[in-house]
Amino acid sequence: MDQAQTFLAMGGYGGFVWPAFVLTAAVLVGLLVTTLRRLRALEGDLLRLQASEPPADSAHHLGGAGR
Amino acid sequence: MHRFANPGRFVRLAEKILPWSGGFAVLALGAGLYLSLFASPADYQQGESVRIMYVHVPAAWMALFVYTIIAAASASSLIWRHPLADLVARASAPVGAGFTFLALVTGSLWGKPMWGTWWVWDARLTSVLVLFFLYLGHMALSHAFDDQSRGNRAASILALVGFINVPIIKFSVDWWSTLHQPASVIRLDGPTLHPSMLWPLLVMALGFKLYYVSLLLLRVKSELLAARLRARSLAAVDAA
Numbered sequence: 001m002d003q004a005q006t007f008l009a010m011g012g013y014g015g016f017v018w019p020a021f022v023l024t025a026a027v028l029v030g031l032l033v034t035t036l037r038r039l040r041a042l043e044g045d046l047l048r049l050q051a052s053e054p055p056a057d058s059a060h061h062l063g064g065a066g067r
Numbered sequence: 068m069h070r071f072a073n074p075g076r077f078v079r080l081a082e083k084i085l086p087w088s089g090g091f092a093v094l095a096l097g098a099g100l101y102l103s104l105f106a107s108p109a110d111y112q113q114g115e116s117v118r119i120m121y122v123h124v125p126a127a128w129m130a131l132f133v134y135t136i137i138a139a140a141s142a143s144s145l146i147w148r149h150p151l152a153d154l155v156a157r158a159s160a161p162v163g164a165g166f167t168f169l170a171l172v173t174g175s176l177w178g179k180p181m182w183g184t185w186w187v188w189d190a191r192l193t194s195v196l197v198l199f200f201l202y203l204g205h206m207a208l209s210h211a212f213d214d215q216s217r218g219n220r221a222a223s224i225l226a227l228v229g230f231i232n233v234p235i236i237k238f239s240v241d242w243w244s245t246l247h248q249p250a251s252v253i254r255l256d257g258p259t260l261h262p263s264m265l266w267p268l269l270v271m272a273l274g275f276k277l278y279y280v281s282l283l284l285l286r287v288k289s290e291l292l293a294a295r296l297r298a299r300s301l302a303a304v305d306a307a
Contacts, residue, residue: 011109013115016180021118024126031282035285039285039286039292042289
């Protein structure tokens with residue numbers, strides 16, 4: 001327990017070291033999550049568009065699938 | 068380079084690279100975290116606060132690296148009209164802005180205990196703040212027009228004009244007096260940092276770079292899909 005406390009205290013600099021690391025992790029993970037979400041959403045849109053599109057027909061079904 | 072202009076070929080290549088870049092990014096970031104928090108010594112002057120370096124310096128390097136990529140992509144878009152170049156620039160800007168934000172905030176968190184202040188308006192800090200605004204301007208411009216190619220063009224010109232800021236940031240610590248310490252890794256006479264701190268820093272920096280590569284591949288893929296969706300809805304409008 002003492003060891004953990006010493007580690008967390010960071011020689012008195014814990015209030016500066018930990019926010020720096022936590023914020024860095026938050027930004028890197030946040031960017032990754034938004035990137036993956038957008039990719040999944042676009043892949044979904046494209047699949048739906050292809051599914052609603054009869055092969056050689058005109059495109060008037062597409063109205064609802066636009067972004 | 069135009070060989071990779073074919074979107075299908077790019078996506079196939081990206082899918083081959085991604086498991087490796089992503090896997091090694093996780094490994095390097097994990098090892099970097101362990102080395103920087105557990106396996107590296109406290110500094111004899113700065114104590115444990117020196118550990119902030121292991122996120123601050125890689126973030127700052129990436130802030131400059133990503134901007135350089137955007138500037139190079141902008142040049143190849145304006146000069147050679149490489150079709151993927153605009154997508155690389157668009158996909159990179161928010162990531163670069165994130166790295167620059169981290170460099171500024173972690174620098175501030177390091178500055179407070181070491182310099183006694185969160186912020187000074189000196190050349191290094193101010194020029195990095197300008198870099199952050201350049202990224203934001205790039206993002207705003209590239210989304211400012213209904214016609215995306217006009218937005219990309221405007222953003223490319225901004226990126227190239229703003230590139231003058233990159234050497235200013237790099238050499239700001241030599242040209243002007245500042246609280247910020249001078250370069251201690253990328254120097255002509257070799258690093259002055261002790262290996263016990265240099266290695267954790269380099270491993271972490273490698274992790275940041277692989278993270279960017281992986282994210283870039285995913286984001287360019289998204290841009291390609293978005294372009295395909297736009298082309299299809301345009302075709303639909305034309306057909307109606």
